[in-house]
Amino acid sequence: MNPLLEFDEVNKYFGETHVLKDVSLDIEDQDVTVVVGPSGSGKSTLLRCANRLEEIQGGEIRLDGESISDPKADINVLRQRIGMVFQSFNLFPHKTALENVTLAPRKVRGLDDDVAEARGEELLDRVGLSAQLNSYPNQLSGGQQQRVAIARALAMDPKVMLFDEVTSALDPELVGEVLEVMRTLADEGMTMMVVTHEMGFAREVGDRIVLMSDGRIVETGEPKQFFESPETDRGKRFLSKIL
Ligand code: ADP
Ligand code: MG
Numbered sequence: 221m222n223p224l225l226e227f228d229e230v231n232k233y234f235g236e237t238h239v240l241k242d243v244s245l246d247i248e249d250q251d252v253t254v255v256v257g258p259s260g261s262g263k264s265t266l267l268r269c270a271n272r273l274e275e276i277q278g279g280e281i282r283l284d285g286e287s288i289s290d291p292k293a294d295i296n297v298l299r300q301r302i303g304m305v306f307q308s309f310n311l312f313p314h315k316t317a318l319e320n321v322t323l324a325p326r327k328v329r330g331l332d333d334d335v336a337e338a339r340g341e342e343l344l345d346r347v348g349l350s351a352q353l354n355s356y357p358n359q360l361s362g363g364q365q366q367r368v369a370i371a372r373a374l375a376m377d378p379k380v381m382l383f384d385e386v387t388s389a390l391d392p393e394l395v396g397e398v399l400e401v402m403r404t405l406a407d408e409g410m411t412m413m414v415v416t417h418e419m420g421f422a423r424e425v426g427d428r429i430v431l432m433s434d435g436r437i438v439e440t441g442e443p444k445q446f447f448e449s450p451e452t453d454r455g456k457r458f459l460s461k462i463l
């Protein structure tokens with residue numbers, strides 16, 4: 221069987237700057253792949269290429285064996301299949317939590333309002349926000365807003381969820397509730413690619429750790445092995461700085 225998401229010798233440049241260098245990575249169905257590495261190593265760019273927020277200049281990215289980096293691939297279909305959550309929540313400020321979650325299913329997938337709403341309520345309940353359906357973003361804490369953003373991404377029934385430092389902008393006391401939602405999703409079998417500095421989460425929830433440095437994948441391993449006995453000098457140095 222194909223991996224669900226495949227990065228095959230991916231190369232990405234910003235102008236002259238080579239930011240992804242022959243990156244190959246297979247994301248298996250239902251696996252949680254945690255991408256770690258120093259700032260500027262290319263983690264966000266890698267996720268953004270998978271969602272076509274950035275174009276690549278070499279190699280191929282495939283979902284279910286189908287090229288998604290092909291210029292002819294339908295970006296709208298692709299973005300329904302790959303959900304993404306960012307550090308900044310980017311909710312629509314003048315829409316309620318429920319409206320934020322139901323907007324794309326109504327507009328893009330053409331769901332009837334009542335169907336979209338029933339599903340939206342179910343998703344907001346799943347992220348612990350059934351009491352906040354009608355709240356506006358500015359009435360919600362950062363942790364609550366981020367959980368709405370997760371529910372909004374899930375509303376398109378994606379096959380893969382990408383998370384880019386989704387807890388980095390949160391006050392420390394709000395980080396746990398967001399990680400808990402992600403942990404539940406992982407337990408339910410969602411395929412996830414997670415960029416995070418939360419090493420506890422990486423170790424407990426990750427099936428695989430991928431270390432990036434200077435645009436390359438320099439080490440991959442199971443969490444226990446990666447955190448206890450990294451194989452590369454780069455891995456050892458990374459861990460000595462963060463642990
Ligand atoms: P990370 O998420 O690991 O911190 P990024 O993927 O954001 O790293 O960045 C990788 C490299 O690409 C960095 O050198 C960064 O400066 C550069 N970069 C990222 N986005 C852009 C952009 N839009 N234009 C030019 N350079 C960029
Ligand atoms: Mg980043």
